[in-house]
Amino acid sequence: MPILHNAPVRFLTDAQFDELDEVVMRCAYASQNKLGRLCEEAVYENDLAARLRAEGFGDVHTQVPVAVSFRRFEKVYRLDLIVQGMIYELKAVERLSGAHDAQVYHYGALVETDRIKLLNFGGVEIDGKLRRCPFRRTNRFATEINRRRWKAISDRCGLLAETAEACLREWGGFLDGHLFEEALIHFNGGEVGCMERLPVTRDGLSLGHHRVALHGEQVGFVVTSLDDGRFHERHLRSLLDCLPLQAWQWINIRGTTMSMVTIEK
Numbered sequence: 001m002p003i004l005h006n007a008p009v010r011f012l013t014d015a016q017f018d019e020l021d022e023v024v025m026r027c028a029y030a031s032q033n034k035l036g037r038l039c040e041e042a043v044y045e046n047d048l049a050a051r052l053r054a055e056g057f058g059d060v061h062t063q064v065p066v067a068v069s070f071r072r073f074e075k076v077y078r079l080d081l082i083v084q085g086m087i088y089e090l091k092a093v094e095r096l097s098g099a100h101d102a103q104v105y106h107y108g109a110l111v112e113t114d115r116i117k118l119l120n121f122g123g124v125e126i127d128g129k130l131r132r133c134p135f136r137r138t139n140r141f142a143t144e145i146n147r148r149r150w151k152a153i154s155d156r157c158g159l160l161a162e163t164a165e166a167c168l169r170e171w172g173g174f175l176d177g178h179l180f181e182e183a184l185i186h187f188n189g190g191e192v193g194c195m196e197r198l199p200v201t202r203d204g205l206s207l208g209h210h211r212v213a214l215h216g217e218q219v220g221f222v223v224t225s226l227d228d229g230r231f232h233e234r235h236l237r238s239l240l241d242c243l244p245l246q247a248w249q250w251i252n253i254r255g256t257t258m259s260m261v262t263i264e265k
Helices: 014-035 041-054 098-111 157-171 177-187 190-194 230-241
Strands: 003-005 060-070 073-083 086-091 115-120 127-132 144-149 195-202 205-216 219-224 247-254 257-264
Touching: 003 098, 014 041, 014 086, 014 115, 014 127, 041 060, 041 073, 041 086, 060 098, 060 157, 073 098, 073 177, 086 098, 098 115, 098 127, 144 157, 157 177, 157 205, 157 219, 157 247, 157 257, 177 190, 177 205, 177 219, 177 247, 190 195, 190 205, 230 247, 230 257
Parallel strands: 086 115, 144 257, 219 247
Antiparallel strands: 003 060, 060 073, 073 086, 115 127, 195 205, 205 219, 247 257
16 A cells, blocks of 8 residues: 555544544643643653543544555654544644645645644744645545656656656655655665765855755756745756756646656756
């Protein structure tokens, strides 16, 4: 199975969620009031789980594994807290950001749930954000590949594209691009065989080094999951001008659509 989990997730009505969430939030506030805002995430996770069990909830699970595999590649994610079928993702940061939202939607797609709630213990007070996921009514496997701006630069470019496409068909859309990037790095020799720190220069001046994923001689690849990649493309072109590379192969996954773009010097 490409995505394997035993997460005890279930669909709740709004009334069921509201009733459950009232208790979860009360316990979360009590946890922060007792422990303060400086503990590590795992401490709040364990304390909140203990408080919920003390409230009489028997269906409380922490660090629930979700395994994603393709051929010889496997990645395991862990869901922080599941209470009565509802997923809570816990953080201990100064403030929540868009990256945390993206993580939640990624987890929602993996287990195909309709909502996940973010809880942050690191702010002045508990910050709770409910994120509704469309995956109950969206076919994540109705995928589309856009290769209009793609061309093979090296002998391995075709294999790179074929592997990326196969992963999308196997896993479905709406997933974080980092998962696809990790898989492509794995199939291109892993961290040792694929990743290199290349010199960055401007007008002959050495400025340092930049970590690049390579799949061919002087050809790097980048994987993103951006709604609008035009701004990112401009910066990829700027970076390319400063690196000893011939081209980028840029793969962007937006929902169920994978776009492949070749950026050359």
